[in-house]
Structures are given as C-alpha cells and as structure tokens.
Amino acid sequence: MAYAAFFVVAAMAVVSALGLVLRRNAIHGALFLIVNLGSIAVLYQTLGAEFLAWAQVIVYAGAIMVLFVFAIMVLIPGKEETGPDPRRPWRLLALPAGALLFVQLIFVVGRDRGGGGADVSPAGGGVEAIAGLLFTRYLFPFELTSVLLLAAMVGVLLLARRRV
C-alpha cells in the first residue's frame, strides 16, 4: 500500500518535471512545476515531515509560483523559443551529459546497501520538533535568514525601480 502510493506520487513528480522541461509554453511549465511541488509535498508527508509539507505548499506552491506566474504574465514570453536555433547541436549535447550525470548519481546512491534505517523510529517532523531546533541550535542562522530576506526585499525594490 505504502509502495503503491509512493510510486504513484513519484510518477506524478517525474511526469510533471518532464512536462516543465519539454513543453514550449512557459505558463504550462509553471503549472507543471506546481504539480511537481505538490507531489513533493506529499512525499514529505510520507517521510513524516508534516511541517515541511505545509511549508512547501505555502512557500513554494503559494508564494514563489505566484511570483513566477506574475513574471511570465508581465514579460509575455513565448517568442524566443520559436524560430531556428543556431546552437541546437550544443543543446542536444545536454542529453548524453545528463545521462552521464544520472548514472553517476545512481552509482553513488546505489553504493550504500546499508538501508538499515527503516527500523529507526521516525523523528517527529511536526512543528514542535522543528521549532525546538530552530530556536536553540540553529538560532543564529534563523536570525540571519531574516536579514537575508530583508536584503533581498531592498535589492528587489532597487532593481525594479524605474530609472528617472
């Protein structure tokens, strides 16, 4: 049962990722990416990370994808990927290179046959466990995150300002 659920959700994630990469239309790509992020949120839930599953839905599928769709609407893309591609041979080189990367990754992952983690009691992934870490051991990085977000906001305002 757990296996069936995993394979269904994993197939959804892979298919939507392929849709993002292969479809020409950027809006379709954004919608495929939302499906992909949602299925990864489901996988977080099956891994016992409830807090991250909800954060994924709110932060990624909510905030970040709204930003993407908004940028796509503002820029009205779609014309730059029609027409002849003078660098097509170089781009097609990505397929063997990607296959090589995939083989390497699988080689690294497949080397550890340990797999003994299944009987470890799953660490609580609820808000309580995460908050306990964020406000004790990772307190300084957590505060730095707020500085980073503030700096990003100021930078975006500066970049998007109209030149006078």
Next chain:
Amino acid sequence: MMVPESYYVGLSAVLFTIGVIGVVIRRNPLVMFMSIELMLNAANLALVAFGRRVGNPDGQAVVFFVMAVAAAEVAVGLAIIVTIFRLRRRLSVDDLSLMRW
C-alpha cells in the same frame, strides 16, 4: 511497512537530472529558473530522506533554510530578468552576451 529511503534518494536523482537538462536545453530564462527550482527541490527531498534514516529532524531544519534562501533567490532573480527585459526588449539567453569578453 515503510518505503526505504533509497527509493526517495533515487527519485531525487531523477528529478535533479531533469532539472540539469532543463537548464541546458531551454532558451527562456524563466524556464531555466524554474528548472533550478526543480533541482533545489530534488536536493531538499534527498535531505529529508537522509534525515529520516539518521532519525533526527536536523535535515528538516536545513531544508527550512534552503526554502528561505530559495525565496530570496527567486525574488532577486526575477527582478533581474524583468530589468534585462526592460533594457533589451528580448528574453532569449543567447542574446545576453554582455558580460562575455
């Protein structure tokens, strides 16, 4: 009856590879950006899977930071893309050779 972590890490490898290929073969900087998000998510999935194997929630805290950094990165990156579009009126990465000597 839990799915072993190696399945999750394998799926994360697949998604990461698709993201790399997407960055290379597409010409639209917005889609390249979305492929980068795909790679970040693949890495996050691997982190959560490893965290379950080790049995403590530290991996999930790291994923939380990755999400915060990704949000900042997307905001700044999209602002840069919009600024470039305003200056050049085109949106193909092949035209953006300004910083190449």
